[in-house]
Amino acid sequence: MISQLPSQFPAPYTIDDRFKTSVAYFSMEIAVDQALKTYSGGLGFLAGSHMRSAYELKQNLIGISMLWKYGYYDQVRKTDNSMDVQFREKIYSFLQDTGIEFTVDVYQTPVRVKAYYLEPNTFQSVPLFFLTTDVDGNDSNTRAISYRLYDNDVRMKIAQCMILGIGGAKLIDALGASPDVYHLNEAHALSAAFYLYQKAGTIKKVRQRLVFTTHTPEEAGNEKHDINLLQEMGFFGGLSLDTVRELTGMQDNVFNHSLAALRLSRHANGVSKLHGEVARQMWGRFDGICPITHVTNAQNQRYWTDSEIEKARVSEDGQAVAARKIELKKPLFRLVADQVGKLFDPNVLTLVWARRFATYKRPDLLSQDIKRFSQLLSQTDYPVQIIWAGKPYPLDYGSVHVFNQLYYLSHLYPNMAVVTGYELGLSKLLKDGADGWLNTPIVNREASGTSGMTAAMNGAVNISTNDGWVREFARPGENSFLVPTADPLLPDHARDEHDRDGLFDLLENEILPMYYNRPADWQALVLRSMNDVNSFFGANRMASEYYEKMY
Secondary structure, three states, X not given: OXXXXXXXXXXXXXXXXXXXXXXXXXXXOOOOOOOOOOOOOHHHHHHHHHHHHHHHOOOOEEXXXXXXXXXXXXXXXXOOOOEEEEOOOOOOOOOEEXXXXXXXXXXXXXXXXXXXXXXXXXXXXXXXXXXXOOOOOOOHHHHHHHOOXXXXXXXXXXXXXXXXXXXXXXXXXXXXXXXXXXXXXXXXXXXXXHHHHHHHOOHHHHHHHXXXXXXXXXXXXXXXXXXXXXXXXXXXXXXXXXXXXXXXXXXXXXXXXXHHHHXXXXXXXXXXXXXXXXXXXXXXXXXXXXXXXXOOOOEOHHHHOOHHHXXXXXXXXXXXXXXXXXXXXXXXXXXXXXXXXXXXXXOOEEEEEEOXXXXXXXXOOHHHOHHHHHHHHHOOOOOEEEEEEOOEOOOOHHHHHHHHHHHHXXXXXXXXXXXXXXXXXXXXXXXXXXXXXXXXXXXXXXXXXXHHHHHHHOOOEEEEOOOOOHHHHOXXXXXXXXXXXXXXXXXXXXXXXXXXXXXXXXXXXXXXXXXXXXXXXHHHHHHHHXXXXXXXXEHHHHHHHHHHHOO
């Protein structure tokens, strides 16, 4: 018998028979709309598209997340134009107070938690619930648990995971629901498994309901904490450490959240075909883990794709696509002019590098060879414009430094810009206005990456290293341009030099000459790119595949 989701907060549609299995989807961040700033980057963008496509497909699914009072952060500039971080209170009149309150014990102290509801038709998503500890009756410390997404204090971050996991499971109980599947999007909500165990009484019953998506392609990058600290804080919901060790197989004092999730779930998945392979190799040496498949990430076309450029794609009109691209550049270039005082030309090939700023993504790869970079931006035969955008983690000082250095370098070039505020709205402008979408991660470090998907949906050509989702998409020279993969045994500096030279060679010898000298070939390549990305990398396919493979 199928367990239904909450009747008092129904989806505004009749559930499709293919998707009757009831699912509660837990994610620390969900980017469902620019107006609701409860996300930081790719994980949230992915979750938002999933929730939108589940709505379109009439799936029996709800989302549970956190209501971050200050969001991730507001990216601004200091007086010297270096990047600054601001935390400003966000207030949302479109969220409904469910009237549901309960407590989660953190450090043996009851923390009051309130649940808010996003009605599905507000942003065309499945029913979404957001938890907050900013509640009367909590002291300043416990109120702060839901202030900042990914707080840097380890105890605060554990508490946040407890509110999402234990709190999300308690919310489901308060709603009177009994979903067939608890889907953990990353391991942040793992504490829900221990809550379920105390209700179900057997690990078999927990595994029957729990599935897990991992987004991290390196074992060292997965969340780990001291098991005694977790026990002291109440992460395991009052279970004894002996019981926790028996359930998770953790025999030392380092508790690996992803490994525990793999042992407590019945299915797990990576987020691209390559990442599935990497995850099976990475975790295969551990006993007791569940099978790991893959569901390649995707993005929701209805939300991301410009309607006019989509009409041109469907009619296979390359010239109409090119004309629309020129129009789409204009609002982006107005933003560039407003932020950095530079006037870009819609008729010039425009490259964009925009995503979360992280060292392995190498945002400054091109500028590391300053001589060749200057030649590229200074030559007039094939003019080019480049825009950077993205948010570093506030305490990742290396990435903040790279962001600032790129901005200071941009003073030397009227056709180079670094803009701030990389949220959904700016991301959409950049993808609409880009001719080429630069993607430069170190190969095998990117689990999937999704920014290039939505760029391609809007007529931007992917120019990329061969990593993540790109391996399933790219046909070099036909729908994209790929940097040849470096020998994995090369030292880091030689690998970067190889990739940098390959990127310059593509730009100088293939991309720029095609764009300016052979516009019909460029338009044909753009159409192939748009058709290929829409055929497989739409989130409706992904949301369906989760039901087929995971639920």
